[in-house]
Amino acid sequence: MSAWVAIAWLWLHATSITLLTGLGMAALCWALGARPTVVRFHVGPTLFAFKLFGARWSLGPLTMGTSLSFNADDEPEGSVPPAWQRLAFPQRLVLISSSVLILLLFACICLGPARALGSMLSGFEQVVNVLRAPERVEAFLSLRPLGVRTTLGVFAAKLAAFNLLPLPPLAGFVLLREVVRTLRKQPPAETTSLPIWGFVLLLVLWGGWAWGGIKGVWNHGAKYEATEATRRQ
Numbered sequence: 117m118s119a120w121v122a123i124a125w126l127w128l129h130a131t132s133i134t135l136l137t138g139l140g141m142a143a144l145c146w147a148l149g150a151r152p153t154v155v156r157f158h159v160g161p162t163l164f165a166f167k168l169f170g171a172r173w174s175l176g177p178l179t180m181g182t183s184l185s186f187n188a189d190d191e192p193e194g195s196v197p198p199a200w201q202r203l204a205f206p207q208r209l210v211l212i213s214s215s216v217l218i219l220l221l222f223a224c225i226c227l228g229p230a231r232a233l234g235s236m237l238s239g240f241e242q243v244v245n246v247l248r249a250p251e252r253v254e255a256f257l258s259l260r261p262l263g264v265r266t267t268l269g270v271f272a273a274k275l276a277a278f279n280l281l282p283l284p285p286l287a288g289f290v291l292l293r294e295v296v297r298t299l300r301k302q303p304p305a306e307t308t309s310l311p312i313w314g315f316v317l318l319l320v321l322w323g324g325w326a327w328g329g330i331k332g333v334w335n336h337g338a339k340y341e342a343t344e345a346t347r348r349q
Contacts, residue, residue: 117257117336117337117340118337118341119334119337119338122257122333122336122337123333125257126253126257129267129268130179130180131157131179132268133219133222133272133275134157134158134179134180135179136218136222137182137215137218138155138157138184140214140218141155141182141211141214141215141218142155142171142184144211145186145211145214148207148211149203150186150203150211151170151171151186152171152184152185152186153170153172153185153186154171154172154174154184154185155172155173155174155182155184156174156176156181156182156183157173157175157179157182158174158175158176158177158178158179158180158181159176159178159180159183160176160177160178161176161178162174163175163177182215183285203304205294208294209291209294209295212287212290212291212294213287213291216279216280216287219272219273219276220232220233220273220276222269223272223273225269226265226266226268226272227266227269227270227273231269235269235270236273236276236277237277239273239274239277240277240281242274243274244281244321246321246323246324246325247324248328249324249325249327249328249329249331249332250327250328250331252328252332253329253331253332253333254332254336256270256271257332257333257336283317283318283321284310284311285310285314289314
């Protein structure tokens with residue numbers, strides 16, 4: 117597979133998983149009575165947006181994350197809506213962890229429970245070890261002959277591990293924050309801006325994987341071109 121085909125293939129995987137996770141999270145929120153007002157299927161700039169079911173849905177070119185907002189139109193940015201405050205502690209935990217649960221469930225459907233769990237557990241070291249990102253990307257691209265079901269399952273398992281990292285605004289950090297606030301008998305935390313230390317750590321991770329992704333894709337493409345040239349001879 118050439119480098120450009122590999123990039124498109126990875127983007128399709130990211131987009132498919134992001135849409136699946138975002139729709140699942142929004143449906144669960146509605147079921148528990150905490151209707152989101154904004155659902156973003158992307159990070160970074162918005163490509164286009166639309167209103168549906170009382171929420172603003174937006175998509176962008178960087179489909180590597182889903183986020184939901186619950187701010188009412190007449191409330192200032194960063195406030196917590198009454199619907200979120202009225203949820204019981206177990207319901208809040210379910211909502212916060214919904215992205216991880218959906219990803220892991222999808223991985224189990226694609227890979228089977230044992231393989232999905234093993235892939236997620238190995239993913240904790242893999243997602244933070246950005247020095248080995250190029251070879252991880254090459255290894256993932258080599259899974260393509262196994263079929264879309266396998267590659268989507270592995271992709272979902274690794275993203276589940278990433279989302280459980282205790283870094284804001286990931287689910288792992290928010291879960292820990294809610295548990296601590298509940299033990300201290302404090303109200304649910306308000307939505308706040310990303311702390312500087314969280315921004316720096318996420319920037320390191322995303323930057324490392326951006327570098328690793330580009331290098332891994334081009335290394336894979338170069339090997340593919342060399343193999344094709346040898347075969348033509």
